[in-house]
Amino acid sequence: MNTTALLKTIPLFSNLKEKYLLSLAQKTCEKNYNEDTLILQKGEKSGFLGIILSGELKVILLSPQGREVNLAILKPYEYIGEMSLLDDEPHSATVITLKKSRLLILPRDAFQKILKENPEITLFLLKQYVKLVRKLSERIADLKFMDIYQRTAKKLVEMTIEGKEDTLEITHQELANLVGSNRENVTRSLNEMEKKHILYMQKGKIVIKDLKAVKGIYSEE
Numbered sequence: 042m043n044t045t046a047l048l049k050t051i052p053l054f055s056n057l058k059e060k061y062l063l064s065l066a067q068k069t070c071e072k073n074y075n076e077d078t079l080i081l082q083k084g085e086k087s088g089f090l091g092i093i094l095s096g097e098l099k100v101i102l103l104s105p106q107g108r109e110v111n112l113a114i115l116k117p118y119e120y121i122g123e124m125s126l127l128d129d130e131p132h133s134a135t136v137i138t139l140k141k142s143r144l145l146i147l148p149r150d151a152f153q154k155i156l157k158e159n160p161e162i163t164l165f166l167l168k169q170y171v172k173l174v175r176k177l178s179e180r181i182a183d184l185k186f187m188d189i190y191q192r193t194a195k196k197l198v199e200m201t202i203e204g205k206e207d208t209l210e211i212t213h214q215e216l217a218n219l220v221g222s223n224r225e226n227v228t229r230s231l232n233e234m235e236k237k238h239i240l241y242m243q244k245g246k247i248v249i250k251d252l253k254a255v256k257g258i259y260s261e262e
Contacts, residue, residue, distance in 0.1 A: 044069060047145070051092055051118050056161060068151040074138045081121055081136040088149045091121045096142025100134050101218070111218035114139065123166065126152050139215075184221055187259060192220040193230040194258035197240070197249060207249045216247075234258075 044066035048054045054062065071094065074080060080098065081087055093115055100113040100121070112134055115121065121136050126149050156163055183192055196219050200209050217227040231247065234240050239254040240247055249255060 044145075047094070051145075053092070053118075053120065053162065053165060057155075057159060061155060061159060065147065065151065065155060069145050069147050072144050072146050074142045074144065076138055076140050078138045078142075079135070080138065080144075081132045081134075083133065083135045084131045086125055086131050087122055088126075090123050090126060090147040090149075090152045092145040092147070093117050093119050093121075094143045094145055097139040098136050098142060099139050099215075100136050102134055109218050110221060111215065114219070123152075127166075189220065189222045189226045190230045190233065191259035192222070193227050194234070194255050195260075196220050197247065198252060198256045201249050201252055201255075207252070209247045209249070210245060211247060212245055 045059075045062045048057070048062050048065055048069075054065065057065070072091075074096070080091065083102065095117055098115040098121065099111055100115065102110045102112060104110070115136075122132070124130075125132050183195065187195070193216065196216065197209065200211070201207060213228045213231065214224045216231075217224045220227065231240070231242060234255065235242060237254065239251040240249050242248070
């Protein structure tokens with residue numbers, strides 16, 4: 042697949058006219074990253090938009106004590122670096138590869154030019170930010186009103202629905218980072234669910250057997 046056709050498959054650029062796609066294609070490049078590689082550092086500027094073509098990235102914050110809080114796991118066709126390009130401020134979080142990944146890199150000047158010429162992209166980004174604010178508001182509410190057991194169950198359901206698979210490739214520590222807890226508490230929660238036969242655990246994997254029952258831990262629906 043050539044770069045123009047590739048850009049057409051990315052939701053952010055899928056509605057662009059051919060001439061803009063051709064112009065973008067000439068300014069992009071692909072870059073490969075190994076697993077556990079730092080791509081963006083909180084507090085620094087990178088000057089590019091990165092679109093994930095393959096692999097997975099994690100968006101994290103680190104406390105002064107070195108504790109990791111995982112804000113999101115990003116998958117193909119999601120992107121990084123756009124906030125810093127829009128407001129010219131340093132990155133608000135750190136981005137690291139979870140597995141070997143390939144990114145399409147678009148420099149700042151090309152990104153800002155395409156925004157000026159295509160207001161619909163700005164509208165698309167605005168809608169994504171509204172979704173992000175809603176997600177963050179929901180996460181704050183979960184931290185306040187749900188216990189670790191409920192938050193763990195909710196994250197498992199979200200990941201299962203998003204990935205459309207019952208087998209989740211995630212470690213207990215990674216899951217703990219996502220729900221805002223420690224590995225020991227999350228492991229206890231998973232053990233409790235396993236006793237109820239609604240999931241079972243393998244090395245580096247969690248297999249959901251009864252999604253409705255897992256959802257019932259935190260929802261009355």
